[in-house]
Amino acid sequence: MAHAGDVAVVRYSAKVWRTGKALPGSYEKGARPQVFAVGRGATLPALDRAVLGQQAGSRVLVVAPPAAAYGTTGSAQFHVTGKDTLVYAVDIVNVIGSRALVPGEQKSLSDALPAVRMNRNDGTATLAIPDQAAPKGLTVKTLVDGRGPVVKASQTLILQHSSAAWEPARGKDEADLFLSSRADGGPLSVVIGRGNVIAGWDRALVGQRVGSRILAIIPAKLAYGAHPPKGLAPDATVISVLDILAAV
Incomplete structure (x- = not known):
């Protein structure tokens, strides 16, 4: 389950509710999954909230009012107005815990090294x-x-x-x-x-x-x-x- 401080790897698609226009997502050809720190303001609030409390492998549908997306200013780049509601389908590919460490036995080193x-x-x-x-x-x-x-x-x-x-x-x-x-x-x-x-x-x-x-x-x-x-x-x-x- 994703908590604040964890790192999430997600793929998503998105559309504007009003027009049905597709927005750039991470399922497009050549696109990579999005990686972000959960609960630290590193991405749009809609994506952050989609992941928080969810398990890796989940698919989450998010209906995002302006406050959870691009705010009242919208996004000229994506032709999103400050009144547009967005819809996201978010696939949570992986969640890496904030305290995660690699598994395995650690090797001993020379006394000349830390x-x-x-x-x-x-x-x-x-x-x-x-x-x-x-x-x-x-x-x-x-x-x-x-x-x-x-x-x-x-x-x-x-x-x-x-x-x-x-x-x-x-x-x-x-x-x-x-x-x-x-x-x-x-x-x-x-x-x-x-x-x-x-x-x-x-x-x-x-x-x-x-x-x-x-x-x-x-x-x-x-x-x-x-x-x-x-x-x-x-x-x-x-x-x-x-x-x-x-x-x-």
């Missing part, structure tokens, strides 16, 4: 960083071997993720996370291999199998360089733990 412990209550990782310098280049290790399809560039991945900086946490049993699924409110959905995330993630994830857990140690030039987000120093080496929950 130790990773997953927290099942919130889907994030606890990272213990060795008291030594970070590797100079991109280091990618598979912690759990996935058995799903190989990830291809341009696919939308659904990820649990946890990231910390190496130097501030060096020698500590628990690194402070500057980026995580927990802080985001649930798993991340992102198009991979097209520069939508840091280069280190693109390189680490394309070619992996769905269901894998990946440890990536990413030098600054493949991370945030001299322009990091809040909470991260410039030119920091980044450690990321990434669970590949699904690829669409």
Whole structure:
């Protein structure tokens, strides 16, 4: 059952009630399923409400007044007025839980690499960083071997993720996370291999199998360089733990 914070994968068709005109949907030739975070305002209210509380595999009929669709301004692009009611048929292809983790036994790594412990209550990782310098280049290790399809560039991945900086946490049993699924409110959905995330993630994830857990140690030039987000120093080496929950 889909709850707020989960990620939904849906296909849908839609029409304008008044005219019967079909709107662009995800069953058209070449269209992909839509992926969105449930209950976080990431899509039209009509689609959000269609999924909330439903099981994967359900088909839901939604009659959406303007307030649940494009509002009183409508959509000039789709020729929808601010008074139009829309009708959606929504197929819920998959629901990924907000705390989901990949299954399987985690491998042990060298003591020269961070130790990773997953927290099942919130889907994030606890990272213990060795008291030594970070590797100079991109280091990618598979912690759990996935058995799903190989990830291809341009696919939308659904990820649990946890990231910390190496130097501030060096020698500590628990690194402070500057980026995580927990802080985001649930798993991340992102198009991979097209520069939508840091280069280190693109390189680490394309070619992996769905269901894998990946440890990536990413030098600054493949991370945030001299322009990091809040909470991260410039030119920091980044450690990321990434669970590949699904690829669409």
